[in-house]
Amino acid sequence: MPQPFARPGASRFMTTASSLLRAVTSVGVLALLVACGGVPLSSPGYRTDGVSPTSPSVAPAARSAAPEAAPSGPVLMQRNSRWVPVAWSELPGLEQDALHEAWNAWLKSCERPGPVFAPLCPEVRRLSIGDAEAQRSWLLSRLQPYRVEPLQGGATPGLLTAYFEPEFAARRLPGEGFTTPLYQPPVGLVPGKPWFSRKDADTLAQPQAALRGRELLYLADPVEAMLLQIQGSGRLRVTEPDGRQRLVRLAFAAHNGQPYQSIGRWLLDQGEVRDASWPGIRAWLTQNPQRQAELLWQNPRLVFFKEETLNDFDAAFGPRGAQGVPLTPGRSIAVDPLSIPYGTPVWLASEGPNLSLQRLVLAQDTGGAIVGPTRADYFAGWGEEAGELAGRLKQPVRLWVLWPK
Template sequence: MTASTAQSEPTYRVLEFSQLDGWVSDDHSSAFRTFLNTCADMKDPDWSSLCAVAQTEARLQTSARSFFELFFRPVLIEDGAPGLFTGYFEPELEGSLTPSSRYRFPVYRMPPEARTNQPWFSRSEIEANGVMSGRGLEIAWVDDPVELFFLQIQGSGRIKLSNGRSIRVGYAGANGHEYRSIGAELIRRGTFASHQVSAEVIKNWVRRNPEEGLDLLRHNPSFVFFREVSHVPAEKGPLGAMNRSVTDLRTIAVDPAFTPLGAPVWIEKDGENPMRRLMIAQDTGSAIKGAQRADIFFGTGDAAGRAAGRLKDPGRMVVLLPIQRAYAMAATDIPE
């Protein structure tokens, strides 16, 4: 959804679980385990009480579906914009802790002055003026500037070293410039039609056109800096906005102005591969704005990236809220 999409005041409508398409067929236990991963970080009393109940239910091995149906009510929150689902993933790059003829492109920590002087230098200025050189700000070096660019878009990823070890990096901050879509720029130039553009198409075009490609990447003045987060075990997902590992195909990024972080969310994604699944809102994203907007986490690596990059589907999302909160919010929509 773009900033120009018209939005109205949000409305709240309590639904029955029978109105959720495919509800009874989902693996509620998987969603329940994902909910437990972050619910202890939810500080509002109604959420913390439910988390304590969930932890008890987990020890007693109570039915996960019964837990959600007993303590929550589905709430459809709408703001006038249509539902839209996209995907995101954790990239995996080839890299080294030392530079070489192959590994020439640095992954940078954030310089202190970039935090206090916003906006700081643009992408093209950072790459041209040597402001980062000789300061020991490199976390690692990678072999592909295109993959590094998309690592910055995703905000986190893994760097696979030649000795078989991997390090994980996460978002540390940015230079304060507004993000510009290079896909939209290719459409504006007439290089591709809108239905042709995907992450893979963009990557392939940049590699086939190296000089024009690097110039295209610099069309986006935003530049992201990283921090090492290798304390997160390799078998777990990257850290989301709640500073906990996210879960493949159970975590979504949402707009916290409408959906509380940590809340269960039922999604009914249409399109080529329909999805009916209970997700947990554990992440956010700069492009995720609106009550009916979500980004689905697909996992780590190339296959996850291809699946995430193809996704742009309609549908609806329904937030599961504690019962009293659900009815209180719906009551605000009752006309006087």
């Protein structure tokens, strides 16, 4: 969601471990199974032709393959979506996409593939050194595109937002203005049971005692700390006590069991702002610094972290998504896993004032606000430019899953 609202991977902290921008990045949150019009996708190994896709027999990729003139096969049903087979010609931009970029994300999915795509991973790995023609021909010969629709049918556009990995300066010890701590899970936290709220942690002795000694790092800005919690992870440029500089990642470890509430939505509901993007919230705080605590306390959820070392290789990818693999900037999306299984290649098409996209992406993450058949959250990467995109992106999207024939 263009979120001061909630992230998918923030989603991760709402569902699994992985994301005020992701929340600032999404403003809105976009049912029932119908009894006819499709075939239930009863197991991950389902095939429309009666052949198991988990067969160890994998044919070599064809050098060229023509798209089918017309789609074939039944509609496939998921719990929150239905998939309608279509011809490859329905996918916009197929000939223009730089597929090798998507292959990096696909190789990551092959580190933890599901049973449907595991048999294809040897070919995916071989094609990582292939050219665009070979990769595109392989897609056409081995996969069938399906348009993702609501259970009741109808190809109405969904919603695309974006999220990112914040990057901030931090200190190992408090001082020089760095006084806002980021915590490990506190003593006495029980997963699944509510703990103290954000306001409680700031004002009551008992939660403060439970958090004492659990500090990981310190930031200079409590609003940045909330943004990090909403996104679910972040990169920190840490100054150690001896003056050395290190780049580390704080990844999601747990949350306090309190409901997530959007501070951007609160500002809108109070009539305080018309622009609830991250820049809009920042502008409001500049004019109302005395109300900072009041604003932050509107979101009772606290997120706790674990620290991970970032080497040069790890730094080229984002945090691990719900699939359990590192996210690839521009090629990983968060989805509703009841609509699109993790690890599924997806063709994404979206046109709007902030971004034009027609590309192959991989479903590798989820989020508390990422619900519905055509709801996607686009991983924009890290840093200021990615944060700006994540804070503004909210536009229609169409999705097609690419499923083994």
